[in-house]
Amino acid sequence: MADKVEFELVSPEKLLKSLPVDMVVVPGTEGDFGVLAGHAPMIATVRPGVIDVYEGDRVVDRVFVAGGFAEVTETRCTVLAEEAEALSGIDRAAVEKAIKDLSEDLDDAASDSDKAAVEAKLGVARAKLEALGASAAAH
Amino acid sequence: MPNLKDLKNRIASVQSTRKITSAMKMVAASKLRRAQEQAQASGPYAERMGRMLASLAANVQGSGNGPKLMTGTGADKVHLLVIVSSDRGLCGAFNGSIVREAKRQIIRLQSEGKTVKLLTVGRKARDQLRREYASLIVQSYEDVGRRRLSFADADMVTQKVLAMFDGVEFDVCSIIFNKFKSAISQIVTVQQLIPFAVSDTGAAAPVDEVKAVYEFEPDEEQILAELLPRNLSVQVYRALLESAASEQGARMTAMDNATRNAGDMINKLTITYNRTRQAYITKELIEIISGAEAL
Numbered sequence: 001m002a003d004k005v006e007f008e009l010v011s012p013e014k015l016l017k018s019l020p021v022d023m024v025v026v027p028g029t030e031g032d033f034g035v036l037a038g039h040a041p042m043i044a045t046v047r048p049g050v051i052d053v054y055e056g057d058r059v060v061d062r063v064f065v066a067g068g069f070a071e072v073t074e075t076r077c078t079v080l081a082e083e084a085e086a087l088s089g090i091d092r093a094a095v096e097k098a099i100k101d102l103s104e105d106l107d108d109a110a111s112d113s114d115k116a117a118v119e120a121k122l123g124v125a126r127a128k129l130e131a132l133g134a135s136a137a138a139h
Numbered sequence: 140m141p142n143l144k145d146l147k148n149r150i151a152s153v154q155s156t157r158k159i160t161s162a163m164k165m166v167a168a169s170k171l172r173r174a175q176e177q178a179q180a181s182g183p184y185a186e187r188m189g190r191m192l193a194s195l196a197a198n199v200q201g202s203g204n205g206p207k208l209m210t211g212t213g214a215d216k217v218h219l220l221v222i223v224s225s226d227r228g229l230c231g232a233f234n235g236s237i238v239r240e241a242k243r244q245i246i247r248l249q250s251e252g253k254t255v256k257l258l259t260v261g262r263k264a265r266d267q268l269r270r271e272y273a274s275l276i277v278q279s280y281e282d283v284g285r286r287r288l289s290f291a292d293a294d295m296v297t298q299k300v301l302a303m304f305d306g307v308e309f310d311v312c313s314i315i316f317n318k319f320k321s322a323i324s325q326i327v328t329v330q331q332l333i334p335f336a337v338s339d340t341g342a343a344a345p346v347d348e349v350k351a352v353y354e355f356e357p358d359e360e361q362i363l364a365e366l367l368p369r370n371l372s373v374q375v376y377r378a379l380l381e382s383a384a385s386e387q388g389a390r391m392t393a394m395d396n397a398t399r400n401a402g403d404m405i406n407k408l409t410i411t412y413n414r415t416r417q418a419y420i421t422k423e424l425i426e427i428i429s430g431a432e433a434l
Contacts, residue, residue: 010187012290012376014180030356043191044356045365069366071191078187082369113302 003037007053008078009063016084017063023054024077026070035077042072046079048127050087062087064131066124083124092132099125143419146412150405157401163229164394171322171387177288178319178380185373192370194352198359206360208367211334212310217254219277219309220244221300221332221375223316223382224264226282230386231393233317233325234263240327241315245272256309260296260379277303288383293376300375301368304333316378317385323392325385332374335367 004020025034027049046068053061066083102122109115196209222241224234241257241264248255257272259265259279268276278299284292303309312333317325355362 008183008187010184012181012184012293012373013177015183028356033356040354041352042354042356043195043362045362069188069191069362069369071187080184080187080191117298 005035005037005039006076007035008076009051009065009081009084010078011081011084016081017061021053021060022056025052025054026077026079027051027065028070035072038074039072039077041074042070044070044072046070046081048124050131051079064090064128066127087131090128090132092129095125095128095132099129143412143415146408146415150408150412153401153404153408157398157405160394160397160401164391164398167387167391167394171384171391174288174380174384174387175319178377178384181373181377181380185377188366188370188373192363192366195355195359195363195366198353198355206364206367208304208333208371209335209363212307214310215253217256217309217311218248219256219258219300219303219312221258221260221296221312221314221378222264222268223314223378224259224261225382225386226262226285228263229393230390231396233386233389234261234267236325236327237315237317238264238267240329241268242271244313244315244329245275258296258299277308284379284383288376288379290372290376293379294372296379297368297372297375300332301371309333314375314378316382317389319381319384319388322388325389328381330374330378332371335370 004022005024007017007019007021007024008015009017023034023036025032026044027047029045029047032049033044046065048065048067051063051065052059053063064085064087065079065081068079068081070080071078099122102118102125105118106115106122109118220241222237224237228234245255245257255272255275257268257276259268259276260283262281265276265279265281280296283296300312304312311331313329313331315327315329318328320326
């Protein structure tokens with residue numbers, strides 16, 4: 001397994017990461033998928049969740065993304081994230097508070113489009129919390 | 140003959156004007172640098188998004204039932220123009236040229252019998268268009284990205300556009316903004332956003348090579364349906380960034396000129412001041428001498 005995948009994480013505001021790695025695990029809408037060198041070319045949508053970056057068989061980096069798109073080629077894995085945050089940098093209390101606030105907003109939301117927008121945000125926040133829970137259990 | 144005291148005041152006031160304009164120039168220069176960096180940083184995302192979209196579009200186009208954002212509503216009746224200007228003035232012809240182009244487009248479209256709706260970003264475009272086309276403006280945004288333009292700002296505008304599109308309030312949407320070329324030159328650009336033209340992404344070339352090679356998860360249509368609104372945000376974001384950089388560039392140039400003009404004016408006034416002072420002295424001397432002679 002000498003070959004590496006060029007992993008790129010891009011947000012609309014800047015190029016966040018660009019480095020060669022052994023494997024990345026991306027949370028696709030239809031299930032997580034791991035990308036190794038020589039993966040078949042693919043375009044997939046990404047659900048809110050955590051991207052794991054592997055070096056050898058160790059996880060060296062965990063990044064939370066709030067959904068987006070992934071483009072995989074034989075040598076490259078590009079993730080276009082709507083929002084990305086290192087998992088270690090997320091404050092649990094802040095997320096919990098955000099969920100509470102958003103739940104209240106949901107009750108106040110007047111129109112259907114407002115409601116959908118708040119629900120989307122809530123989904124992201126819940127996924128964040130879930131990701132935190134999973135990482136706490138792993139340690 | 141001008142009054143000496145008046146001249147002195149005048150010089151002092153022009154001097155303080157020069158101080159202000161030169162400070163504004165320096166502020167604009169540093170803001171310009173930041174805006175350019177931001178524009179550069181957003182490059183990779185837009186580029187990759189364009190690449191993905193091109194390969195997706197190549198797959199879907201053949202089937203002929205792409206999403207509405209790409210194929211359009213089938214009509215060409217109502218046009219929505221998104222006009223990007225600045226909130227503040229003192230930046231030369233920046234807002235003037237945007238508004239002029241907007242008016243030209245409005246007149247052209249109206250003469251073709253089409254309905255025009257306007258969405259303005261920035262106070263200046265709204266103020267200048269309100270006089271003639273108040274009834275056409277559906278929404279205007281102010282103080283967009285006042286501190287630092289973020290993607291969320293662009294998204295806010297995009298959501299409004301999308302909501303209108305879903306409500307079938309327009310058929311074609313274009314954005315008018317200043318494209319940054321250099322600090323001295325900005326190009327007024329009209330770009331069509333809806334229906335989305337794939338060739339605009341500049342990624343048309345590699346299409347053949349990647350065509351039909353990708354697997355899609357979920358299928359093309361679904362990805363495209365998610366990707367297109369996203370792409371719209373990116374296009375708006377790019378336009379706002381270009382416009383922000385252009386604004387600072389235009390302001391920098393305008394303030395540089397103003398500073399130089401103030402300098403010229405101070406020189407001229409100083410010469411007048413010195414001449415006048417000399418004339419006073421000569422006059423007084425003549426009076427004294429002729430007074431002494433008279434004795």
